[in-house]
Amino acid sequence: MDSVSLIGMVSVIVSGLTIAIGSVGPAFGEAMALSRALTSIAQQPDESGTISRTLFIGLAMIESTAIYCFVVAIILIFVNPFWSQVAG
Amino acid sequence: MNVDVNLTPDSIVFWQWGFVKLNATIVFTWAVMLILVIVSILITRNLSTGQRISRWQNMLETIVSAIRKQIADMTQQKPDQYIAFLGTLFLFISVSNLLAVVPYFESPAGSLSTTAALAACVFFAVPIFGILKQGLPGYLKQYIEPSPLMLPFNIIGEFSRTLALAVRLFGNVMSGSLIIGVLLALAPLFVPVILQVLELLIGQIQAYIFAALATIYIASATRARQQKEEKIRQRGES
Numbered sequence: 001m002d003s004v005s006l007i008g009m010v011s012v013i014v015s016g017l018t019i020a021i022g023s024v025g026p027a028f029g030e031a032m033a034l035s036r037a038l039t040s041i042a043q044q045p046d047e048s049g050t051i052s053r054t055l056f057i058g059l060a061m062i063e064s065t066a067i068y069c070f071v072v073a074i075i076l077i078f079v080n081p082f083w084s085q086v087a088g
Numbered sequence: 089m090n091v092d093v094n095l096t097p098d099s100i101v102f103w104q105w106g107f108v109k110l111n112a113t114i115v116f117t118w119a120v121m122l123i124l125v126i127v128s129i130l131i132t133r134n135l136s137t138g139q140r141i142s143r144w145q146n147m148l149e150t151i152v153s154a155i156r157k158q159i160a161d162m163t164q165q166k167p168d169q170y171i172a173f174l175g176t177l178f179l180f181i182s183v184s185n186l187l188a189v190v191p192y193f194e195s196p197a198g199s200l201s202t203t204a205a206l207a208a209c210v211f212f213a214v215p216i217f218g219i220l221k222q223g224l225p226g227y228l229k230q231y232i233e234p235s236p237l238m239l240p241f242n243i244i245g246e247f248s249r250t251l252a253l254a255v256r257l258f259g260n261v262m263s264g265s266l267i268i269g270v271l272l273a274l275a276p277l278f279v280p281v282i283l284q285v286l287e288l289l290i291g292q293i294q295a296y297i298f299a300a301l302a303t304i305y306i307a308s309a310t311r312a313r314q315q316k317e318e319k320i321r322q323r324g325e326s
Contacts, residue, residue: 056297
């Protein structure tokens, strides 16, 4: 197997793994944060504005790890630096 | 099946002279800026304080007062000093994501250059507001709190949160247009429309989150001293 097809194969497999593993962790984290926020809104409906604002910001923070994984996967597929080195 | 992938609007070049390129990012950024400025000028040219106000003035008042309320809630300070910067950030990202429904318009937030520039603005605005509010020693003192051991981590945090701001907005907007591009090749009839609606919602949420995070960073750089003063005042009263 020549190096071009090897790089292509490894890039595709690894980008799939990146997005798969990298989305599981943030999904669990966001689910936990959301369930806690729902519980606290149910307990204190008056504070729902503050809670949901903090929830949004926290979700964005958690989600950014998934976004990093997504960007890495996109780089591996579309603008792979090793690929362009070999293919010229 | 041929998926025509345009990762960023940077790659669409309208005009080129030597190394000077006029790509879609710059053109659409200018377009959004022009829209914002011209609409604001047209609306604020004849404002009225009477009983009857025009519907455009009503819209603008709603937006501005909502932004003011959010900033006041988050910073616990008067919003007037921050609304020029934070409101502009929010309105720019929000309008550029809203205009994504216009054909041939690519949101400038889908380019890493734009989001990196916006994040750099936040990166420099935080110390400027902090120094204006607390003075240089008071601002620098934050870096060695709670103990001088935390100095490197505070400095790393300053850079990593700027990177996170840029990549978060870029990733969200870019992933939206990419998914729509892939779906156009797979199921081109109705499915992309639904995803586009979802993408509008995500664009607004990301605009809100970008502005909210910038507000929180600025608030944390300006608030420390105020809290101490309040504590001392409360102790004096009790």
